[in-house]
Amino acid sequence: ASPSDFLLPEMKERNPWHSPATIIITVIGVIAVVALVTVIVLQNREIPQKYKYGIVMDAGSSHTSLYIYRWPAEKENNTGRVEEMHSCQVAGPGISSYASAPWKAGESLRACMREAEQQVPQRRHQQTPLYLGATAGMRLLSMENSSAAEAVLRAVEESLRGFSFSYQGSRTLRGQEEGAFGWVTINYLDERLGQPRPPGDRPPHQTLLQGLETTGALDLGGASTQISFVSDHFDGSESPDNSMVFRLYGNDYSLYTHSFLCYGKDQALRLALAHQTQDAPVTLLDPCFHPGYEASKDYSAVYDSPCVSSRRPQGAPLNFTHKGAGNFAQCQKVIRSIFNSSSCSHSRCSFNGVFQPPLQGKFGAFSAYYFVMDFLNLTDTSLPLETVKRELARYCSNSWDQVKQQHPAVKVKYLAAYCFSGTYIITLLTDGYNFSSESYSSIKFIKKIRGSDAGWTLGYMLNLTNMIPAEAPDSPPLPQAGYASLVTLMVLVLAVVLLLLALRPRWPCCSQQPQV
Numbered sequence: 001a002s003p004s005d006f007l008l009p010e011m012k013e014r015n016p017w018h019s020p021a022t023i024i025i026t027v028i029g030v031i032a033v034v035a036l037v038t039v040i041v042l043q044n045r046e047i048p049q050k051y052k053y054g055i056v057m058d059a060g061s062s063h064t065s066l067y068i069y070r071w072p073a074e075k076e077n078n079t080g081r082v083e084e085m086h087s088c089q090v091a092g093p094g095i096s097s098y099a100s101a102p103w104k105a106g107e108s109l110r111a112c113m114r115e116a117e118q119q120v121p122q123r124r125h126q127q128t129p130l131y132l133g134a135t136a137g138m139r140l141l142s143m144e145n146s147s148a149a150e151a152v153l154r155a156v157e158e159s160l161r162g163f164s165f166s167y168q169g170s171r172t173l174r175g176q177e178e179g180a181f182g183w184v185t186i187n188y189l190d191e192r193l194g195q196p197r198p199p200g201d202r203p204p205h206q207t208l209l210q211g212l213e214t215t216g217a218l219d220l221g222g223a224s225t226q227i228s229f230v231s232d233h234f235d236g237s238e239s240p241d242n243s244m245v246f247r248l249y250g251n252d253y254s255l256y257t258h259s260f261l262c263y264g265k266d267q268a269l270r271l272a273l274a275h276q277t278q279d280a281p282v283t284l285l286d287p288c289f290h291p292g293y294e295a296s297k298d299y300s301a302v303y304d305s306p307c308v309s310s311r312r313p314q315g316a317p318l319n320f321t322h323k324g325a326g327n328f329a330q331c332q333k334v335i336r337s338i339f340n341s342s343s344c345s346h347s348r349c350s351f352n353g354v355f356q357p358p359l360q361g362k363f364g365a366f367s368a369y370y371f372v373m374d375f376l377n378l379t380d381t382s383l384p385l386e387t388v389k390r391e392l393a394r395y396c397s398n399s400w401d402q403v404k405q406q407h408p409a410v411k412v413k414y415l416a417a418y419c420f421s422g423t424y425i426i427t428l429l430t431d432g433y434n435f436s437s438e439s440y441s442s443i444k445f446i447k448k449i450r451g452s453d454a455g456w457t458l459g460y461m462l463n464l465t466n467m468i469p470a471e472a473p474d475s476p477p478l479p480q481a482g483y484a485s486l487v488t489l490m491v492l493v494l495a496v497v498l499l500l501l502a503l504r505p506r507w508p509c510c511s512q513q514p515q516v
């Protein structure tokens with residue numbers, strides 16, 4: 001006999017576990033458990049992330065780099081962060097060096113393009129935009145020989161069209177664009193544009209960040225250098241050429257930007273050599289090179305650039321012996337002479353009569369700023385400027401033999417110029433842009449931000465693919481928050497159901513006590 005056989009008939013009838021209400025509550029409970037488990041399993045299962053891709057080639061004066069960017073394919077309203085997935089350094093010189101054989105410029109890009117074909121999944125090739133942007137090397141070539149510059153761009157175009165990506169064009173950027181896109185890149189990567197953050201990626205200091213100012217951009221190339229920053233004292237009226245106005249994510253930015261053509265570090269070296277060879281010497285004792293350094297240089301090679309060609313001294317010999325003296329203070333003097341600080345028709349200037357509002361905020365210094373300062377072990381800007389100068393002075397005074405011995409792996413061409421380049425950077429920042437001993441510490445020498453290279457290419461692609469909307473997108477979807485609410489709701493339903501079930505025997509209708 002089962003235990004229920006011994007119960008009174010009324011008690012048997014009133015068994016609470018058999019009442020319709022209990023059955024309904026139990027069914028709801030079971031459904032809630034199944035739904036909860038399903039939601040948790042679905043939400044946490046590994047889904048392979050799908051990406052979209054974009055490719056930008058940075059055709060610089062000294063070399064070309066290819067960058068592949070990617071971003072989550074399914075994100076609405078461009079809330080997915082764009083990141084650098086891969087980069088490739090093109091072998092050989094910059095495309096402007098192929099003026100006499102333009103087809104070679106196109107040819108030089110092929111190896112990196114083939115690498116890109118391997119990196120981007122094949123099914124995405126046709127939707128992947130490919131851009132090439134050339135900078136100051138091509139600006140100089142256009143000034144010198146515009147048809148040669150066009151031929152180089154045509155050759156490059158023909159080569160790039162031969163690949164399976166969606167080719168969007170090759171062009172030479174204006175200096176202003178180069179500066180502005182560099183500024184967009186670093187502020188985008190630093191999330192300082194008030195852009196929506198990818199869900200689930202909210203740092204604890206998010207609320208602070210929204211109110212933060214943007215970071216200025218200092219870019220040093222081989223042929224030009226750019227400075228771009230937002231200043232409260234600049235609305236574009238004093239010098240409209242230096243003004244770029246943007247509306248990004250619903251915020252207006254009035255950016256000051258200037259690109260100094262011929263003041264990239266390679267052309268600045270030519271300016272310094274030109275300054276020192278005006279009386280056509282046979283031997284030049286150069287304070288910006290290490291003692292013991294000695295090389296024969298062609299006058300025609302040094303003066304073969306629109307930055308200096310008009311200043312070639314009359315009656316110069318074919319070549320001169322370039323000797324190093326390794327004197328930082330003297331080198332600074334030479335470099336100061338390539339900045340014209342005597343005339344300014346604006347309220348204030350940086351140099352060469354170029355307007356510049358007062359420096360404001362923090363700055364990120366990248367490209368050759370980083371390469372040089374990193375080599376010199378001087379990227380730490382908490383070091384007093386005086387210490388940096390002392391270190392540079394010590395480095396410049398090292399003998400050439402000693403320097404070569406200490407850096408056997410560094411190409412001699414680069415190695416010889418680091419004393420000049422370091423001195424140039426410090427002089428450009430202080431005498432050129434007016435950074436003081438105090439404001440020097442507001443500069444950060446950077447190579448990458450969150451894994452992506454600092455430079456103009458990302459900003460250029462974000463702009464051309466309309467990935468930065470002018471207005472803030474409508475509230476982004478919040479799958480994480482939706483998921484959390486759903487789970488909470490179901491846990492609540494379950495708790496209520498369990499509570500009801502637990503209390504059921506105590507309800508008057510369902511009590512197991514015989515009713516009197």
Ligand SMILES: O=c1ccn([C@@H]2O[C@H](COP(=O)(O)OP(=O)(O)O)[C@@H](O)[C@H]2O)c(=O)[nH]1
Nearest residue numbers: 060061062063135136221222223224368371
């Ligand atoms: O590892 C490196 C790579 C580049 N550079 C230098 O950085 C500058 C980069 O200039 P780019 O070709 O980008 O010139 P742009 O066209 O922007 O003037 C050139 O002076 C290069 O010699 C360097 O010092 N170390």
